[in-house]
């Protein structure tokens with residue numbers, strides 16, 4: 001098995017020792033490994049696009065942002081693996097990927113493949129989620145210095161800082177052609193959010209559809225109710241939260257420069273055209289993963 005390992009030294013504050021253990025185990029299991037350390041944003045995508053032979057599998061070593069950039073450079077027919085060493089690692093939770101480097105390497109070589117269908121946001125692929133409104137303001141408001149030093153606490157700080165803004169922007173959404181309104185929206189492929197919290201019990205990453213969560217009531221009290229419901233995995237039970245399956249979503253806003261987030265990183269601004277892709281990507285998961 002030929003494996004290309006893409007390591008982001010900035011993810012999770014840097015995990016070089018874990019990378020070496022991961023690569024050593026891949027080689028012990030008989031894999032031929034080609035390693036690349038990214039130099040900055042989008043480098044993973046550019047590097048992979050310029051690579052003549054990506055091998056049998058490309059493994060992203062980093063967080064959800066790194067996996068997103070690898071996904072955007074992945075050649076057709078090549079499997080995608082993840083060794084989650086980032087801050088939140090939502091995809092790792094979703095696919096029950098091990099945190100120990102030796103076990104993560106075993107998943108790549110000895111695990112199984114499942115089909116996960118990415119979606120495109122304004123032409124760029126994402127695997128887990130994208131969002132507008134509060135969700136996107138929080139991602140865009142994260143202080144990178146604090147994130148490097150204190151990890152997830154940077155998100156908590158940003159969440160507190162953005163609460164007062166909720167409800168000030170109004171979005172017009174078309175979900176498979178159906179017109180709807182909201183004050184925030186999250187379009188998710190998987191169930192998890194912000195780490196191990198369950199955002200949607202309706203979502204299924206193995207199904208070629210996204211789950212669209214629309215936050216349709218205004219006011220900070222409603223937002224706080226949603227955040228508490230998230231802690232208990234009951235977001236879809238909150239009165240004012242709509243949850244719909246879709247293939248295609250369009251989002252507009254009259255305000256200028258309304259940001260979008262995708263897979264936990266800033267992803268431009270509205271309008272947003274989101275469409276589930278026609279072909280899945282094969283992802284390496286543990287042999288015991290329930291598919």
Ligand SMILES: Nc1ncnc2c1ncn2[C@@H]1O[C@H](COP(=O)(O)OP(=O)(O)OP(=O)(O)O)[C@@H](O)[C@H]1O
Nearest residue numbers: 010011012039040041063064065066086087088089
């Ligand atoms: N050498 C580098 N220096 C700085 N940033 C980089 C480098 N290589 C890649 N990046 C950028 O780092 C960003 C953050 O990485 P990533 O999202 O994987 O880690 P994280 O934020 O710690 O984890 P998570 O998204 O799971 O919370 C990526 O979007 C990528 O553009």
